[in-house]
Amino acid sequence: PHRDRDFGLCSARDDPSRRRAAPETQPGGAGEARAHRDPQGRRPSPERYALKRRFQIGRSPRVVGTITTASALATAARAKNPPFDIAEVRLDLVGPAARSWPTACRRIEKAGAPVLLTIRSAAEGGKWTGSEAERLRLYRRALGLVSAVDIEVRSPIFRPVVAAAHKSRRLVVGSFHNFKRTPGPAVLGKLLREARAGGADVVKIATFVRRSPDVAVLEGLLKKSRKPLCVIGMGPRGVRSRISLARAGSCLAYGYVDRPAAPGQISCRELKRRLEKECARSRVSSRRAGPA
Secondary structure (H helix, E strand, O other), X not given: OHHHOOOOHHHHXXXXXXXXXXXXXXXXXXXXXXXXXXXXXXXXXXXXXXXXXXXXXOOOOEEEEEEOOHHHHHHHHHOOOOXXXXXXXXXXXXXXXXXXXXXXXXXXXXXXXXXXXXXXXHHHOOOEOOOHXXXXXXXXXXXXXXXXXXXXXXXXXXXXXXHHHHHOOOXXXXXXXXXXXXXXXXXXXXXXXXXXXXXXXXXXXXXXXXXXXXHHHHHHHHHHOOOOEEEEEEXXXXXXXXXXXXXXXXXEEEXXXXXXXXXXXXXXXXXXXXXXXXXXXXXHHHHHHOOO
8 A cells, every 4th residue: 555655765775874763763662662652751552552563664665645525524434545645634625514524534544544633723824714612512523433633733722622632542743834924943942842742643843934044944953853743845946845845854744645735735646756756766865876
């Protein structure tokens, strides 16, 4: 299956700065047991380890296909060979009123692709305009249907969602989005620590990039991180960075299934093709160079 292919192992192998960090995040390994404890210092349950192995977080970038419409969700539920490793269902865009979304999520999971459910708030670029209490109820309802949920780190329901997800043995992506600029390393570093202290299993940071130094800030976060981290450059200048950051160690790479959900987002099919091409090129270069 395409989920088992090496989309980005070349990133840890070819970059000396990532070689030592990579074993720390191998799912189910001793390094993961140290790296992924909750705020009280307890290790995740065996069920959550199993979910991490299913996501294969830390081994190579997983291609996330973002689904934004009810029709695309229905199509994905019937797909036999989807162009993604993980299906992100944007319920704020699909619409919680669509009666078919629970069934579709179950079918995608049953077919072998984990589902990441997101109800993005309007404050961070989404379409959710209801109350936080209602959004929390939707998340709790979805925990019996999906493998993971995404919630903004700065949201007032971040910790309640984390608590409910971990109680249900589900993973949490703690996210942050800035559609105007890329904050400095100090700001993003503080946010990263805040997300991990709050219990996020994976942290996702997506910022608008205008110049090369902005991409360098995101690369710097990857070099210092020893736990699963996803960084994304948005905007026209961020298109190329979606590939380069995945190769540099970003654990998730997002592409759209039906239509772009963020500035500069390319299709998950094209993203998968480019990642495979880049990694194949790196292997050829490594063989020509010979052993270090």
